Amino acid sequence: MMWVWLRAVLAGMLAAGASGGVLWLAGEAGIENARGAALPGVVIARDGAQRLYRAPLPHWAPPMSEAREGAGAEASGQAATLQGLQFEQVEQHVWLGDSRPVALTRFRVRATTSSAADQLAVMTRIPFLPGHQQAIVHEAVIVRGRERIDVTGDVAVQFARPGMDARTLSLTGVSEAQLRLPGVRRGDAIEVTVAVRGNHRLTDRFDVSAAIAAPGAAVGHHRVTATGPAGAMSLSHDVIRRERAGEGLERLVLHDGAFTPQWPEPYSAPWRQTGGYRIISRMPSWRPLADWQARLYRPDVTPGVEAIARTIAEAHDERADRITAALRYAQREIRYFALALGDGGYVPRSVSETLRLSEGDCKAKTLLLISILDALDIGAVPVLVHTRLGAGLDRLPVTSGAFDHVIAGVEHEGVWYWLDPSWREQPGALTRIGHHDYGWGLIARPGEDALTRLTPPAPPAPDLMLEESYVLDTDGAADFTAQWAFAGAMADIMRQAADEQGRQAHLDYFTRQYANRFEEAAFEPGPQARDVRARNEYQLSFSGRIRLRDLRAQEARQAGQDSPAVVIAPHAALAPVQIVDMRDRAAPVYISQARHVRHRVRVTLPEGWAPPEAFEARFATALFTLDQSLAPFAHDGAPADDASGFVLEMAYQLHPGEYSAAQQLDSIGALKRALARSHVWLPGGEGGGVISDAAALDAASAPGLPALPAWQDGSMPGSPLDAGRIPVAIAY
Template sequence: MKFVWSVWLLLAASFSLFAGESLVLTPTPEWVVKQTFDKENRRDRVDGSIFLLVDKQYNFTLPKPMMYTHYATKSVNSKGVEDNSQISISFDPHYEKVLFHHVDVWRDGQRIDKSREVELKRFKQESDLEKLLYNGTETYYLVLKNVQVGDIIDYSFSIEGANPVFGDKFDTWVRLGWSVPVAKVYARSLVPVDKGFTITRVGNSEFGSLTHRQVGAMEEYVFEDGRRAYDFDEKDQPSWFIPYPYINVSNYDNWQEVAQWALPLYPNSTSGRLFAKELEQLKALPSKEAQIMAAIKLSQQKIRYLGIENGIGSHAPRLPEQILEQGYGDCKDKSLLLATLLNQLGVEAYPALVSTVHREKLNEQLPGHSAFDHVIVNFFHQGIEYWVDPTVTEQGDALDSIVQSDLGYALVIKPESVWLSEMNVNNTNQITSSVEYHFKHQKEGDSTMKITTLYEGHQAERMRRYLTANSMDTVMGEYEDYYSRFYQGVYAAEEFEYQDDPQSNVVTMVETYVLENPWMEGDENTVRVEVTADIINNSLYAPEAQNRKTPYYVGSPLMIEQNIVVNLPDRLKLEEEAFSVKNDTYSLDVSIKGDGEGLLQVLAPVYKKINMNYRYQRKASSVSVDELPKYIKETKQANEFMTYYFSYAKGK
């Protein structure tokens, strides 16, 4: 079920307008327990509003499940009037129906019926259009007339119906807290006694009360809380972290039941002229690996990504023949096509449900279809298990080098699935960069910088997509803009050299720059030039807040080697340095040494050539709250070794 409280969510920009409709009120359902709220509340103002009531009630005992919602919000200034006098309610017309119960304004203690003073519009809204997903969602948009500062906007509605793709299975999440204070939160769920429903508190469960009672063949669960705000919505949290409290209402008992629900949605359909043609071409290839790779490329490159996810199409894929005919599909369409092709090639393959949100924490989630938001393909070849994402493009050309999906856990859609499968993949994700500077004094001419970078595995595929999507002129311009943050007057001396080895999944880029004016004003009548291990520096960061309360996301496991050679115009004294840090999140080794031999190096450590070598390995994707103090301290120490300045007296 989908709904929007317009105070917190903006109406999407992509929509089309239906003919105008008139607002028709229906009585509040008899099963609803009506809630009151404190109309005199003057506390907890947020951006011109006081949120007085959030009331959500669900009835899963009806032939068509129903969700009742009641909101009350006070507008304390003109911004509050603007925000609260416009109400939006989103729904899927393929299986949901919206029923309006009341639209009132409370002014000076008196109720004013606004149902005849409202402009009602209905939009076809595509909130995920930028993701190439068409979900068929529509939105009722209510504009209340003559709303004044101090008014309380009080309205209720119900949404009737459920997506038929789920059959008699339910997996609903009810949010109970926000970053703004709400004077009263009430959430009630009615479930049948004999249908295996469980109600579970998830996330922050410290506050509020959850009560339970049985009334005949029905169970009632009620959550109540008041004047609560949650301040755990910090920047850079792992996607799996849940900062707010929820209640999960589900009648799934285990992961096996989820697999059994999904199984009939992915039939083994091999009929059709186009499917037979593609299969014949694949079988003509000389080796099994060549056939597998060609099938992967077909699903990734030939079928473009586009999702039509309205109604039952939200979770049920189209058949392979239809996907080949239309030339596009979303993750489930592409996965069913690839799995079917592989099976016809004699390769054991299955679609698999995964979560781009819960990722490696999926095994800690409650069983249910809502735990998943993506589909990939699981298959075996020569005893080796593979996890391939058919929505990814520009991957390598060999099974032993292709980057596999690494989302922690998956639910493979096959009859014998009873539990989540751990995705034990060993992807390469590495950058190796060699930089050589030749600095000249300003009066001696321009300096130069040459960079040779090897991108391997995931980084190669990322770079391949970037280079495929952009012209070399665009790439060179963006790189020049990047390096202009370090040096004035930097420009590419020649077109970049680009080599791609898709078999090894390695991309090599060679860049050569002219530095017209790399020198900056230093201290005490000096000029200096800066050299930064920028790739590692950009991957080594710490949270701004020192008293952070939640885990900190740092990115996927990654290996970076950056070796920098600095050729200076004259010898400089150098104190050689070494630094090393190893913690649960990353390891870093730094070596700063002069390169030279002879009497001068014996008498004094002066060099014209400096070697700066860095090796960084990120081992974990997030830092726990307990580890943060140590992580922040060590990262600040490491940052001191990222940039070096080489200074000379002015006039050189």
């Protein structure tokens, strides 16, 4: 991913949140301005390029005595105690007064046990980028009763080396200065002030921004400020107070009081799940970043690229086919690996080196794709995106840290396609390739000064099309066939699942769903998987003999009275949304991806069983559009009025976005009405009078879902969605 070091730094600082972790995003190292962000300092520890400086407190930071007095009794009353450590005070201050921002952290933690004293002595850690940032220790004091023991000059320092991030397949340059304080005892508190100056030498020309990660434990007093030119700073959160901080400067107070970590609300948009994470920026426009990145992604048509382009051109005449062939080359032939040391977090590796090693990260793969397309006389642009926050980027301050990935944009016949060469190989025509909805992105071309909504092209087919056929006998047994066709991004997901789990294990998962749904199921031959790459479809097929669940009361089943009561339902299209408890919930529900599912069921009835009445219905809400229909049919050659079966069809299209409680409740009502009509009871009559086993009904209509207690009352399906009895919201 792009700038993977940033993610590693964030993870490290969040892990150190209890000791006042901070994330820093801009400026180059340097301690030379006596009245600037950091005062003159001296190196107190060194290991190669890794250095730790000691410097006095900068002039813009609030005095330490003022901070201690502000905590007062609040600190002792509100501080959390974890494993004997009591977090009395944490301060986080950001300086944006010049082109080299500083993030300063000050914390006061007390040891209430002997083992906690051992932890306290070694808990201070400062992640930083050697060669780009400076790690600074301003003060380290042991507080023992009324005595203050300054041990700043006596701390022992150990540097941790960069390591491999197995999760992101990346090697970052992040180091860590680990401080050990001498003489810490039970009952002592330590007051430590550390800072990191700068971000990366390549961004300090235009990006003045910073971000703060909140503590990971409850703190008696937590103070967060940002100091910089008056009126020039933008923030991701509200300001609680503004203070004058000098000539032309202001201090924005973002938090000042007790702090308790907040668990993110499930189903909320990622940009709302901040957990106290704040972004502050002085960057006025996206244009400097777009101009800089555009230069880095200029096509590099080497002899190797020309050879690849010739091969593609000889094999494909159509422009669209050449685009997909170039994309598949970058996906298939270049293994993903990120080396983010030095400038590698920002600058793509050269095309020649990428081809020589047959490996690269998203930057290298995107530059290669753009170069191949250029050799084919097809223009393409790099696009900076964020894999999780994309739909909310337009709500955040301008900062180079807003992105963690890069893809390519190509226009073809008036439609923009957003191609991701870091994905596994994607088969199919250009119009059938799966697209992830990245939300907002920055097209890196000269003069671009605004984000662009990266709307995925409309797919030509549903993400899932399921067709099932039942030829029913009077006892509820049936000849059964099913054909699942996953398309687009869903086909990519299914291929990856089959690859990681093994094809047979993947098929077994779907077989278990049917085994749960039916009373009996025997598929001969066994389920089959077929990858139709020309259409970018992944198909699953089932064929065999099954028996539907008899939903009559147990006494009726034992007595053999009447015909079995069975239910037919288009189960794949029954759940466009999940049911989410709305009690005590204020946040809107977020749906991240669009989805289109269609399920068609053809039922051939035994002699004497009448088909249900035909109907058509549409339910349109802000969250989804849902269509239903039922149409009787006759056997070939039979009179038109001699109906012998029916086709039940249900389809939904889910719309991504954030939805309020009112919109959710409106959709609940529509879904309740749709579910009430989607279950067809055979051989006739209403199901409510015969349901005795809620779990059996759930299994028959929605395989794999647990029984919902609200169905125990024997009412028709849909009663769990009664918003009057069970406050719920819905989300994808």
